[in-house]
Amino acid sequence: MITDSNILFQNYFSKSNNYDEVLKSNMDINPNWEQLLDNITSMDVDTLISKQNEINWLMDENGVTYNVYNDPKGMHRSWDLNIVPFLIDKKEWNTIEKGIKQRSEVLNLILKDIYGKRELIKNGIIPPEVIFAHRGFLRQCDKIDYTTTKNLLIHSAEISRGPDGRMWVVNDRTQAPSGMGYALENRYSINRILPSMFKDINVKQHYSFFQEFNQMLIESAPQNKPNPNIVILTPGPLNETYFEHAYLSSFLGYPLVNGNDLVVRNGKVWLKSLKELKQVDVILRRVDDTFMDPLELREDSYLGVTGILDVVRNKNVTIVNPIGSGILENSGLIPFMNAICNYFLKEDLILPQIASWWCGQEKERNLVLNNLKNYVVKRIDRSNRESIYFCEFLNKKELEDLKNEILANPYRFVGQEKISFSTAPDFVNGKLEPRKVMCRTFSIAKDDGYIVMPGGLVRVAPERENLFVSNQRGGVSKDFWVLTDEQESNIQNYAWDNSCSISISDINDLPSNTAENLFWSGRYLGRALMTARYIRMVLNTLSKSQYNSNTSEAESLKYLLQSLTNITSTFPGFVGKGSEELLKTPLKEIISLMVDQNRMGGFAQTLTSFNNSYYSLRNLWSKDMWRVFDSIQKLWTKFIEDDIYSIGSLTKLLDRIITRLIAFMGLIEESIMVQQGLLLYFIGLQTEQAMMQVAKCRSLLVFNYEERLQYEILESLLTSDESLNIYRYSYRSYLSLENVINLSILDKEYPKSLNYRLKRIQKDIDRLPHSKSKEMISDCQILIAKANEKISELTILSLTELNEDKTLRQKLDDALSELSDLLHETSLSVSNTYFNHSYQQTQLVNQNFPS
Template sequence: MIIDRNILFRNYFSNAKKYDEVLKSDMSINSNWEKLLSNLTQIGKENLLAKQDEINWLMDENGVTYNVYNDPKGMQRTWNLNIVPFLVHQDEWKTIEKGITQRAELINLILKDIYGKRELIKNGIIPQEVIFAHRGFLRQCDQIQYKTSKNLLIYSADLARGPDGRMWVVSDRTQAPSGMGYALENRYSLSRVVPNIFQDINVKQPSQFFYEFNQMLIEAAPQNKENPNIVILTPGPHNETYFEHAYMASFLGYPLVTGNDLVVRNGKLWMKTLKQLKQVDVILRRVDDVFMDPLELREDSYLGVAGLLDVVREQKVAIVNPVGSGILENSGLIPFMNVICKYFFKEDLILPQIASWWCGQKKERDYVLNHLKELVVKRIDRSNRENIFFCEFLDKKALNALKKEILLAPYQFVAQEKISFSTAPNLVEDILEPRKIMCRTFAIAKNDSYSVMPGGLVRVAAERENLFVSNQRGGISKDFWVVSDDTQTNIQNYSWDSSCRISISDINDLPSNTAENLYWSGRYLGRALVTARYLRMVLNRMNNVEYNERNESESLVFLYQSITHITSTFPGFVGKGSEDVLKNPLKEIISLIMDENRPGSFAQTLSSFNNAYYSLRSLWSKDMWRVFDGIKKQWRKFIEDDKYTIADLSKLLDRIITRLIAFMGLIEESILVSQGLLLYFIGLQSEQAMMNVAKCRSLLVFNLDEQVQYDILESLLTSHESLNIYRYSYRSYLNIENVINLILLDKEYAKSLTYQIRRIQKDIDRLPNSENSESISICKKHISEANTKIQNLNVISLLELNHDRTLRQNLDDVLAELSDLLHETSLAVSDTYFNHAYQQKQLVNQNFPLS
């Protein structure tokens, strides 16, 4: 097929001297890309744009995010995948694969030497400052021995095509290389949305690589333990790549844990579960080195486990990758890599790297200072918080300041040749544009060598002339194809040997933080739904006030005051200054709905639910992500407007309530009761029961005029979604006796307080018996007392008025007691099953700067 370059490559090159993956300088097409371009042409421009929109929608719907710190658009930025993949032919890939394997072997030996014999330093191959002045060198890891096949079990390299047409190594990633999960999601999304883009192209699938990845984790277990307990350690949902942590936990079937889920006891590492401690054999970590053990490393870290390094020394747990491997992400090593390769292997590096000069040597330092304008300068242990100096763009003052920094501590700096990496086509609007790209591929230890992933993750510069290729700077991703002349299966079959796989199949094995987030997801969801329904009811009453102004105004004042009591947002409508608040009630209600910084507001409850929910993303289905994303979209769309009418607010709550109910229905499809959903149910019923009590105390205790009482009873039933059930059940004029019977005492009605308390007691009885039997008995004692009390209530007694006939004192006293018992039950559940207070402290303070 003839490729219409005028359609695809209109104004593609503004400068034909730049090296491009597809087009040669004479504008002829690289033969490796011809079939892909043919497929793109066949799909057509309009369909390509439509499919790109569908990919964007799918990423958004599936909750694929990359967290960008301090992003004004919100931290959870949707992952960007461009429809045009990047490809490398297998003939070239064989060389790349060989080079990656060589480099992984080499870096593994460097790691072993740095924390072992240090022959590289003793023999003058590496200056000692390159190692000891780097923040990644941890003396606490010195001389630790490992029984795994390699010290470094996962290696990742960032690659880019250099000016000589070969792939160059730009940087090494060794602590906790990210990108595997995103690469999998990219392949899945592209093959789902645009299957015809693969037509007649033999693309290698990563299935075997991930099978070997899983096997590597299993084989890393100490003493070749069968069915080892493997966990994935995450810093938490605010980490930039948290989506991937949860994705890989779900994909591999291993529990996702935080540092609070783990504890060291008797020289071993244990996972805290609802019932007991369960020994951990392997950690796949996504936490940086210095945060892994607050007892020996950063004492202010809440991300790691106190005493973990000592368990590693005793070879009772394997960490992938080992603590201390951050020293290998050291640009100061790059100038010496070829010499190191010759020292260990008696051969040159297969893959070239950027020409680099370490400033700790006089000759190299003089060269750097004399040619500074032509170079790129960085610290040898540069963190994301520290700049790379592109010196060609610095003015004279900035250059002089940089020279002073270098001379002050020359061993901390490395300079590199400025080179222009290749570009590849990106679909932008309706044309292809060249964008700078960088590839990341992965190697894992396999027997005595390494296995390399066929492909990986490709990142693309956000703008056409942008030098930076960074996700934090708004980068885009591509699917990475390794294409072959041999026929390949397009079936992505990911399966593990079931005899060597541990899965969380029982509530007894549930990590404590996961259990706590399930519980609080139920609490926040229940609170959000009850609050939204109550505020919607009040708004609808406000909207109808003109039809019955005299009675409604008195009723509304009562309802306004009840809002403050139910949500505990004092002073509000009842405290100091309430007269002024009542003059403009809509302002207060808008604050209660929209102010995320106000404790008790609907916005803050929704935000808290988002945090608990996001921490559990490895458990939830994609349908749940779509529903919850719909809630966030409705919310974001609404808050862009700063003028809210009563009708607008009511419609917003209508939409959110509908989605919250849909979400609640989907939860039971995502996780079994026996796997932890029980905790969600306890949290949900507890919160709804407590808010049920609060509503009844606010609306039923006071003795009101007949018409006002009628309005209040109708409001209560409406907010409780019980008005139709009341009419069907009693077929009578609203009266308080029947309302109390239905809302508080009915044993069969799922929204009655009696039913909710019985359900809480039943579910708590099903919780595992933890080691703290005394706390369990307290849980059961409080809820049992509440159940007994409500079972023995008599509605006639509850209706009795006090001596001045202003309130139903018995009813208020009983509800207050039930509120206290429910609160005590909740505290006892938390103390028994979610206690993360244990923490060890260093005896001597140590200062580890942020890396």
């Protein structure tokens, strides 16, 4: 018996309406949970709180996120994992496992039948409206024959314990089931933070399942092709489970690609690498059915691959799961599942379902309508919560509106029995509280059957007595333990067949979209760093000018403010209309440059672009990089929330962000090899820094100033580039224009000089894949060679020469202008040569696919 003296269980059962996983009806502890509770209660409350905080920290540090649209916490919300796992004993699991295998097989046979002979409809097992009125039925997939032994290769079932104490099936996920990566990360985190939780408990591990999963992908290749090329297709960084897409890409070692990385040619799917097209054999997709082929399905989709359905028909690519499998995510099938199981397998379903009545049948419709308050009503073709009506909570008008909606299209609705799922303990605010639980299990096709993951992903309601168990609504996850009598190591041991994937060990194999993101991540990082340093220099000068009446310093500040607008291209700023007033009180404009995300060229907009480009590549980066990246986000978020915009606070923020940006730059070189794509990052970084270097020199070195003012301008230029100490050490002299031009522009050895950067860009561009003919060179090679030829012809004497009226150095301005144009054209040429994703086919006839 649990006593009131145990603070962890204080008020645990204040409301005892639900079946609880831990406590029996007589308040005895379920024997399966005894050892786990002993392990938990062996730690005091403060220790448990500390461990929960450690897990929260680890999720944050490792960048485990779940994207929630319009979330006030931000797009990339940290994944919530509770320290108390959910467990099932081996005997019950054996039944569940058997039931999931059976259900996967039945769904596989349904999928074959729906797009094949349609015997279920012909023999009256299911009404035709259940299939043809469901938006998941795609006539374009009719009669497609597959080379794999099963049509349904991955199946995810959501299960929860019903009022009879048995696990019930609530939903099926078949298009692109998510959660395996999160389940793996949950186990890793609990193993790391709370190994003592496993004391005297044997828990089945996941590694054999993931080995089989990898092998399934290999064996699904058409014609049993050896060494197949496998990719993971993602909708992109804004997708809610993008972390998992990147996680599985890194974990399994397969390239993560977008739709525009792939192209159909000659009846096959090809990966657009930097050098050539490479045939793709297997696509593990995370894109929904109707978005997969804009030629035959949704023509407004940019997520899929034009013409891919025809390649599937010709058996030249395998898509996991097949396009069209969304028809199985159909609550209209539930009332008929037992009959379907008997028809195909001559046996009843092992796992029970929620009692359901399809409203397309008169008797069932009348039953639902006459007792609407007692039912949960769902549309057959929508699984999101907005399409679920908990009728007991609807008012009279809402009930009447729902009745009319059902009567208008009865075949679109299903009424389900209202049941309350079981609860399990969640550690919240220093005690255990019962929360509703939903489990997601996974099965994969193997030979003549299915293999089930031992455990899976467990989600719990965010609040006590909350009906919704959903990550989008703030749900929390748990590690899912399946108990066994056999001793299993908690060490994660994963070994893959390393002869089966596209290896990104060579830049020739780099997907073009990944290459583009690497290039732009370098450009945005370079821009962010140089912009931050320049604004910091201007702020420091502004701070000094407030306490100094020196005329030359005030005048130099004016030129620096104007140069800030020119360098960032944030016009009109300090140079256009209204600039006179801004120059008198410049802080307001500097704050706008810093924090206004809609200000093109401003620091906030640049930092946002850097964040987006980084997140698109997170499968390539190390955990240390994520930690530095995340620390930048937290610094920025806190700064914006505090809303204290003074010279001191802005300078302090920039100091801290600059340090982290530099750390990030160093970590990039540790995380990815040059021939795995780092080359593109270097080209982008050096190109952006060279372009900004040109802009700074044009703004500050072209005009002729009196001696004192000239000195301050030169000092500011070197300070903005962190080159002042280098200058002093190298020249050991008073600041002179000649020496500054030599160091900043012409020096061949100094990494921050324009000359050095141009040579570095040319060297890296020459290493890119080019024409097979050695006699032919690419446009970008020609352009950057011209830039290097131009700078090699420059001399100090010509660059310092003044025009006739002694106001400016025209030759310096002309040379920098020409170099700026050449750099811009080089960047465009690199993009046009390697990152062209503009090819798009369209349908002759528009097809309407409801969203």
